[in-house]
Amino acid sequence: MTLSVRLRHQLPGFALDVDFEAPPGLTVLFGRSGSGKTTIINAVAGLMRPDTGRIAVDGRVLCDEGVWLPPHRRRLGYVFQEARLFPHLTVRQNLLYGRFFARRAGARLDDVVEMLGIGALLDRRPGALSGGERQRVAIGRALLAAPEMILADEPLAALDEARKAEILPYFERLRDEAKIPILYVSHSPVEVARLATTVVVLQDGRVARQGRAAEVLSDPSVTPAGVRGAGAMLEARVVRHHDDGLTELDAGGVPLFLPRVGQQAGEVLRVRVAASEVILSREAPQGLSALNILPGTVEAIRSGDGPGALVSLRTPAGRILARVTRRSADRLGLREGVTAYAVVKSVAIAPQDVGGA
Amino acid sequence: MSWLSPEEWQAVALSLRVAVWATVVALPLGLFTAYALARWSFPGKQFVNGLVHLPLILPPVVTGYLLLMTFGTRTPVGAFLAEWGIVFAFRWTGAALAAGIMAFPLMVRAMRLSIEAVDPKLEEAAATLGASRVWVFVTVTLPLVLPGVLAGSVLAFAKAMGEFGATITFVSNIPGQTQTLPSAIYAFLQVPGGESSALRLVVVSVVVAMGALLASEWLARRVQRRMS
Numbered sequence: 001m002t003l004s005v006r007l008r009h010q011l012p013g014f015a016l017d018v019d020f021e022a023p024p025g026l027t028v029l030f031g032r033s034g035s036g037k038t039t040i041i042n043a044v045a046g047l048m049r050p051d052t053g054r055i056a057v058d059g060r061v062l063c064d065e066g067v068w069l070p071p072h073r074r075r076l077g078y079v080f081q082e083a084r085l086f087p088h089l090t091v092r093q094n095l096l097y098g099r100f101f102a103r104r105a106g107a108r109l110d111d112v113v114e115m116l117g118i119g120a121l122l123d124r125r126p127g128a129l130s131g132g133e134r135q136r137v138a139i140g141r142a143l144l145a146a147p148e149m150i151l152a153d154e155p156l157a158a159l160d161e162a163r164k165a166e167i168l169p170y171f172e173r174l175r176d177e178a179k180i181p182i183l184y185v186s187h188s189p190v191e192v193a194r195l196a197t198t199v200v201v202l203q204d205g206r207v208a209r210q211g212r213a214a215e216v217l218s219d220p221s222v223t224p225a226g227v228r229g230a231g232a233m234l235e236a237r238v239v240r241h242h243d244d245g246l247t248e249l250d251a252g253g254v255p256l257f258l259p260r261v262g263q264q265a266g267e268v269l270r271v272r273v274a275a276s277e278v279i280l281s282r283e284a285p286q287g288l289s290a291l292n293i294l295p296g297t298v299e300a301i302r303s304g305d306g307p308g309a310l311v312s313l314r315t316p317a318g319r320i321l322a323r324v325t326r327r328s329a330d331r332l333g334l335r336e337g338v339t340a341y342a343v344v345k346s347v348a349i350a351p352q353d354v355g356g357a
Numbered sequence: 358m359s360w361l362s363p364e365e366w367q368a369v370a371l372s373l374r375v376a377v378w379a380t381v382v383a384l385p386l387g388l389f390t391a392y393a394l395a396r397w398s399f400p401g402k403q404f405v406n407g408l409v410h411l412p413l414i415l416p417p418v419v420t421g422y423l424l425l426m427t428f429g430t431r432t433p434v435g436a437f438l439a440e441w442g443i444v445f446a447f448r449w450t451g452a453a454l455a456a457g458i459m460a461f462p463l464m465v466r467a468m469r470l471s472i473e474a475v476d477p478k479l480e481e482a483a484a485t486l487g488a489s490r491v492w493v494f495v496t497v498t499l500p501l502v503l504p505g506v507l508a509g510s511v512l513a514f515a516k517a518m519g520e521f522g523a524t525i526t527f528v529s530n531i532p533g534q535t536q537t538l539p540s541a542i543y544a545f546l547q548v549p550g551g552e553s554s555a556l557r558l559v560v561v562s563v564v565v566a567m568g569a570l571l572a573s574e575w576l577a578r579r580v581q582r583r584m585s
Binding site: 087 | 482483
C-alpha cells in the first residue's frame with residue numbers, strides 16, 4: 001500500500017509545492033517547524049483542502065481535481081500531537097469509537113490493549129491519565145478504527161523526555177507488528193533515526209530529498225534539523241552482553257560497544273550516531289579510551305558558513321557523519337577518497353539513540 | 358391543590374403548558390441556531406444574530422404587536438396557517454409562541470457559549486475516526502455541550518413562565534385560554550380583594566422558578582462530574 005501525494009498550497013509567507021510517495025513501512029516527513037509538514041498531513045487526512053493536488057492511497061483517490069473525500073470516509077487513523085481523546089468517554093469507549101463507524105474487521109481490542117499496555121486504564125476517563133498514557137490510548141484508538149494507514153503529527157512533541165522514551169517503542173511495534181503504513185511528521189532527528197524506513201525531507205515548502213532512512217540521514221548535504229542535529233544511522237546485530245555493562249554489536253563486521261541495551265543476542269538494532277560525537281583520525285588511533293573505531297573512506301565534505309564542516313565517511317558498518325571544524329579538516333588533509341577512522345565513545349550513544357530495526 | 362382556587366389553578370396549569378411547549382419546540386431550533394452561529398460562517402450571519410436577539414432588546418409590547426401583525430387571523434400568514442388548522446391569535450398556542458420567541462435569545466446565548474467552548478479539534482478527531490458530521494455532533498459535540506443546553510433550556514423555561522408583555526399584547530388575557538400566571542397576577546391585582554390570590558400565584562411562580570433552577574444545576578453537575 002503506497003500513499004502518493006502531490007499538492008500545492010499557498011500558506012502565509014511561503015508556497016507549499018510537494019510531490020512524494022510513502023511506501024509501506026514508516027515514512028517520516030522530516031523538516032523544521034513551519035516547513036509545511038502539518039499542512040501536508042492534514043491535507044492527507046482531509047482536514048485541510050489544498051489549492052490543487054492529488055492524494056491517493058494505491059488506486060483510491062482521496063483528493064484530486066473535482067474529487068474530495070471527506071475525512072470520515074478516508075479510512076486513515078490520525079494520532080495528533082495532543083492526544084485529543086474524548087473527555088466524556090472512558091478509555092474503552094474512546095478506543096472503540098472508530099470501530100463503531102468502520103464496519104470492517106480491524107485489529108482486535110484485546111491485542112491492541114496488550115500491545116500498548118493500557119489494560120489497567122480501560123475504565124478511566126482521559127482526564128485521569130498522564131500525557132504518555134493519553135498518547136498510547138490515542139494510538140490504540142487510531143489503530144482500532146481499522147485504518148488503511150496511520151497518520152501521526154509529532155505525536156511525541158508535547159511529551160517530556162521520559163514520556164518520549166516510553167512511547168517511541170510503541171511506534172516501533174506499530175511499524176513492525178501492525179504492518180500498517182505510517183506517515184509520521186517529525187522535526188526530531190532521534191525519532192527519524194529510530195523509526196523511519198523512508199524519509200521525506202521538507203525544506204521551505206519543497207521536498208529536498210526522499211529515500212531510505214539510512215541514505216538520507218548520512219547525506220551531509222541534507223540537514224533539515226540543522227548541522228547540530230545531523231547524525232547517521234547504522235544497523236547492527238547484537239553479539240553478546242558483556243559483564244562490564246557493555247553490549248557488543250556487529251555492524252558490517254566492525255565491532256561496536258554500547259552501554260547495555262535491552263535486546264537479545266541476534267536481534268538487529270538501529271543505532272544513531274550523532275555527527276557531533278564523532279572524532280576523525282587519519283591513522284588508526286592508538287592509546288585512546290574510545291572503544292568504537294570504524295575505518296572508512298571520506299566520501300563528501302560539506303563546509304558550512306561557520307567554522308564547521310560535515311564529513312561523510314563510508315565504513316563497512318555503513319555511512320557515518322562527522323561534524324568537525326574546517327581547520328581540523330584542512331590540517332588532516334581530508335578530501336574525497338582519503339582513508340580516515342571514525343572514533344565514537346560508547347557513552348556518547350544515548351539509550352534513546354538505540355532502537356529495534 | 359385545594360389552596361388554589363380553580364381559577365388560579367387554571368392559570369398555573371396553562372402557564373406550565375405554555376412554558377413546556379415553548380421550551381420543547383424552541384430547543385432544537387435554538388440548538389441549531391446556536392450551532393450555526395458558533396461554527397459556521399455564512400452571509401447574513403450578523404443579521405441572523407441580530408434577529409435572534411431582537412426580542413431581548415425590543416419592548417415586549419412591540420414584539421407582541423409584531424406577532425399580532427404577522428400571525429393575526431386576518432393577516433396573510435395567519436390566514437394561511439388557519440387553513441392548516443393552526444391558529445395562534447387569542448389561543449394558548451399564541452401564548453406559547455410569544456413565550457418561545459421571547460425566551461429564544463436567552464436559550465441561544467447559553468447554548469452558543471457552550472458550543473464555542475468545545476474544542477473543534479475533538480470534532481476533527483472524531484471525523485478522522487469515521488464519524489460523519491451528524492455523528493460527530495451526536496457523539497461528541499452534543500454530550501460536551503449538554504450542561505449548556507440544560508442551562509439554556511431552564512433559562513428559557515423560566516422566561517416562558519414569566520412572559521407578560523408580548524403575551525398580553527398578542528393573545529390578550531382570556532381566563533382559561535390565554536391567561537398565564539403573570540397575566541392572572543396582573544388581573545387579580547386589578548380587582549378589589551384579589552391580593553390574596555395574587556400572592557398565592559406569586560408563591561407558585563417563585564417555587565417553580567427555584568425548582569427549575571435547582572434541577573438544572575443538579576443535572577449540570579452530574580454531567581460535569583461524568584466528564585472529569
